[in-house]
Amino acid sequence: MKARIRITLKTGVLDPQGKAIQHALSALGIAGVEDVRQGKYIEVKLGDTSEAKARETVERMCKDLLANTVIENYAYELVDQS
Amino acid sequence: MLRASVIVFPGSNCDRDIKVALEGVTGFPVAMVWHGDQSVPACDLIVLPGGFSYGDYLRCGAMAAHSPIMRDVIAKAKAGTPVLGICNGFQVLCESGLLPGVLMRNASLKFICRDVWLRIENDTTFFTKCYRTDQVIRLPVAHAEGNYFADAATLDRLEEEGRVVLRYCDEAGEVTDAANPNGAQRNIAGICDETGRILGLMPHPERLFELALGGADGRRVIESALLSVLEAAA
Numbered sequence: 001m002k003a004r005i006r007i008t009l010k011t012g013v014l015d016p017q018g019k020a021i022q023h024a025l026s027a028l029g030i031a032g033v034e035d036v037r038q039g040k041y042i043e044v045k046l047g048d049t050s051e052a053k054a055r056e057t058v059e060r061m062c063k064d065l066l067a068n069t070v071i072e073n074y075a076y077e078l079v080d081q082s
Numbered sequence: 083m084l085r086a087s088v089i090v091f092p093g094s095n096c097d098r099d100i101k102v103a104l105e106g107v108t109g110f111p112v113a114m115v116w117h118g119d120q121s122v123p124a125c126d127l128i129v130l131p132g133g134f135s136y137g138d139y140l141r142c143g144a145m146a147a148h149s150p151i152m153r154d155v156i157a158k159a160k161a162g163t164p165v166l167g168i169c170n171g172f173q174v175l176c177e178s179g180l181l182p183g184v185l186m187r188n189a190s191l192k193f194i195c196r197d198v199w200l201r202i203e204n205d206t207t208f209f210t211k212c213y214r215t216d217q218v219i220r221l222p223v224a225h226a227e228g229n230y231f232a233d234a235a236t237l238d239r240l241e242e243e244g245r246v247v248l249r250y251c252d253e254a255g256e257v258t259d260a261a262n263p264n265g266a267q268r269n270i271a272g273i274c275d276e277t278g279r280i281l282g283l284m285p286h287p288e289r290l291f292e293l294a295l296g297g298a299d300g301r302r303v304i305e306s307a308l309l310s311v312l313e314a315a316a
Contacts, residue, residue, distance in 0.1 A: 013186075013231065014186075014189065014265070016187055016188075016189050016190070016191050016265075017187060017191065020191055064148075065140070065144065065148060066140070068141055068144070068177065068184050070182075070183060070184045070231070070232065070233075071184050071186065071231060
């Protein structure tokens, strides 16, 4: 089983990197961009486990290490690799 | 006597600077403790030094906060051993939950390496009792992630409890946006825990601890720690 984890900045937390990306897009002549927010994508391969157990594990890894919940939200999906 | 331990993470690069500063000011030898060790020797002060622990992977200080040695650092800190976190050490303190908030990417996105003016906001902590409140000092900063962030309730609580210890200001001591190098909320450069014994700060006191380095405004952080230990022993 694989967990696809997305970590994003919470609403209201300034994202200067997103702003810099937005400016770069504008400099490239790509119009119509209203806002850019950047984040992280992490794939974690899990051993044989039930979905419930996998959720428990992924929740724990997100809370304890992968996301800093002061400023970041996390979301994930579990995909069966077979 | 002040027995200090400096924790060395892979990527720490100010560990020897603070050792030299501590030994120069106090005259007592400093223990260097590797991050993979299980316990910190009994001591009066633990220092988490500046640098780029674990190459700043994931988030600054995030990996170091889960180093084997940190379990004992956290246990000792909670039991009352004073902890000083400088720059990356401040980031580690926040990531490990010993201090609230987080240090985000500088608002300018640039690595900032220069001297800044700081106003002492609380002269009663373990690390600041040799300064006086409202005193303006000069110390170097060198970081890309020093933009202090916490939610409004946390910031208000820090202010009410006198836990904002240092603020970025101008030479006259005015706390202004122009004097804020990194976008930190309320110009916060350093905060402490409820007891005043755990201090995290972005500026580097060890880089200006004697006049030969171009200034000695950082010396009193160490002198304060020494005085605090001597007072507690008396």
